[in-house]
Amino acid sequence: MxxxxxxxxxxxxxxxxxxxxxxxxxxxxxxxxxxxxxxxxxxxxxxxxxxxxxxxxxxxxxxxxxxxxxxxxxxxxxxxxxxxxxxVSAMNKVKVDRKNRVAHVQTGNPLARVYRKLWDKGVALPAGTAPDVGVAGLTLGGGIGLLSRKYGLTCDNLKQVKMVVASGRYGAKTIIANKKKNSDLFWASRGGGGGSFGIATRYTFRVRPIRTVSIYSITWKWRDLEKVFPAWQRWAPSVTNRLTSTIEVAAKQVGTIVSTGQLLGGAEELRRLIRPLLQVGTPVKVMVRTVPFIEATQFFAAGDLNLEPKFKITGAFGYKSLPPEGVRMIRDFLSKAPNKHATVWCQSLGGAGSAVSRVSPTATAYPHRKAETIYELSARWRNDKEQQRNIQWVKRFRKALRPYVVGDYVNFPDLGIKNWPKSYYGVNFARLKRVKQKYDPLNVFRFAQSIPVGKQVKQRFRSN
Missing domain, CATH: 3.30.43.10 (Uridine Diphospho-n-acetylenolpyruvylglucosamine Reductase, domain 2)
Structure with missing residues (x-):
């Protein structure tokens, strides 16, 4: 009723x-x-x-x-x-307790502000690369970035969340969730996605002292794709967990392959570590240097600037390297991309003692602990007339890669995925539904892919 x-x-x-x-x-x-x-x-x-x-x-x-x-x-x-x-974007305070290595961060903060405020205190948080991404959703979905293999996901460094939840028939209240209080909600807040349980207003994170890091960038031409991509896949999980790397293959119209990465270490060591990549194909541009950590965050954020404003993105995880036919699939789709703004981007996650892989798939709501890489397939455009062509290209690309990849990342949501609970949450979905039933039985916080409740009294809403 x-x-x-x-x-x-x-x-x-x-x-x-x-x-x-x-x-x-x-x-x-x-x-x-x-x-x-x-x-x-x-x-x-x-x-x-x-x-x-x-x-x-x-x-x-x-x-x-x-x-x-x-x-x-x-x-x-x-x-x-x-x-x-x-x-909550106006709620953007950041307070650092350097002695205890924790930071209290309101959830309206974009990553660029978080990085800067922490940097001013000589510490860092493992987080993403896009400067204007909100720390709220990033954390709730997992949080993947250039410190992941050494220090884990953003959610792995979350110690406490303050959240506004629905209360009674018409009310709302604030609760705290950590390992001791509301521990089931705390579990769900580390990978269960944003917006399903309540409104997070403040996080407490563990932070790490940091000064300088070394970064690299290697560019190849398109013709080296079937040499470079398999080489990166073999190398990225096997190298020290102090090094997290990416590779991005642009549409054939652009004709480049670019690998970047960040090492907690010096430039000389980094040059030695990337040697297997430099020996593949014919690199046309190589950069290696040691920089202050805050400068590294700006370097990796640069790729998110000046992008086309409309896009369709989907994601997937690689639990093992793509076979040759999978690499050819990337070549074929990017050869026929709808425009020059289409890309395939990958980042290393697992292998070589990775902090991501060391956590059990059920210890937090984020299940893809054993994946070696994450994939992002994207198409971008400006003119509305191009929209359907771009969306269909992404849809077909995802379907073609399905035999070689697993699931999707909840922070790369895709309405085209029919069995999204399994794709995002795997074995953790049943437990997430129980948490939802406990903290939001009336399903106040809901959207197209929110965690559903079981038996419920539906509250009447006047808009969709």
Whole structure:
């Protein structure tokens, strides 16, 4: 039986933006401009009480809600037509306790700000590369980056989360989740994805002292693809876990293959470690240097600048190297890419004592612990007339690679995946449903691929 909305009691606080407001157009925009939705109201919360009030307001009125931090949800799960978007991006405080090597980070922070604030205190957090990705969703989905093989995923360095959850029929409250309190929610918050259980407002992370790192970049021409890609696949998991690397194959129109990486060590050691790559094909450009860690984060972020504004992305994990026919599949699809902006990007995760692989697949909600690499297949465009051609190319590419790869990363969501629970969560999905049932039995926090509940009393909502 549906619950009836009650007469309004709670008022929205924070910065409230509605259609007709001068800032509404900018406020509703997502990072992926393929997504264009029109919320009834957008609330930019400045404190936890603003978040609580927004959840209560939505529940009292039967209005659907969505949660937003960095706007990087590739399928637009952080926005909604006719509902309320609860945006935490104004909650961006960072406090570092260097003595105890922990950082308290509000969830509105983009990665560039987190890196800078931690760098000012001489510490770092293993996290991603895109500078404007929100730390909230990144952490909840896992968090993969250039320190992963040594220090683990971002979620592996999470010690505590403060979260606003639904309470009773129309309320909301704040709870703490860590290994001792609400430990099941803490487990789910490390890889279970964002937006299904509540609204995270603050994280406590373990951080690491850091000063300099060494970085490399090697570029080859297209003709070397079938030599270089297999060589990188063999090398990347076998090299020291102090080195995390990537490889990106561009569309044939661009005609380049680029491998980059970061070593916790010196340039001379890095030159020695990358020698197997330098001996394959004919590198046309090589860079190796030692830099302050903050400069390295800017180097890897540069690849996310000046990209086409609309895109379709899907992901997968490689538990073993692609066979020759899999590499030829990459060559064939990128030879017929819809435009020059299509790419295949991979990053090393496992092997050689990797901190990612050392954790059990069921110890956190992130299940793909034994994968050697992660794949991202992407197509980008500007003109709407190109959209279907690009989306279909990604869909066909994913289907073609299916025999050689496994699942998908929840932070690379894809509405085209039918069995997404297995792809994202594997054996952990059943436990995630139990956590959902406990903390959000009325399914207040829901979207197209949110964790579902079992038996439930559905709260009535007036928008979809």
């Amino acid at each position: 549906a619950l009836k909305p009650i007469k309004a009691g709670t008022r929205l606080t924070g910065r409230v933006v509605v259609p007709g407001s001068p800032s509404y157009r900018a406020a509703r925009m997502e990072y992926n401009r393929r997504i264009s939705k029109f919320p009834r109201v957008i609330v930019f919360c400045r404190r936890t009480q603003d978040v609580i009030n927004a959840v209560k307001w939505a529940r009292e009125r039967g209005v659907r809600l969505r949660v937003r931090s960095g706007r990087h949800s590739y399928e637009g799960f952080s926005t909604i037509n006719g509902g309320i978007v609860i945006d």
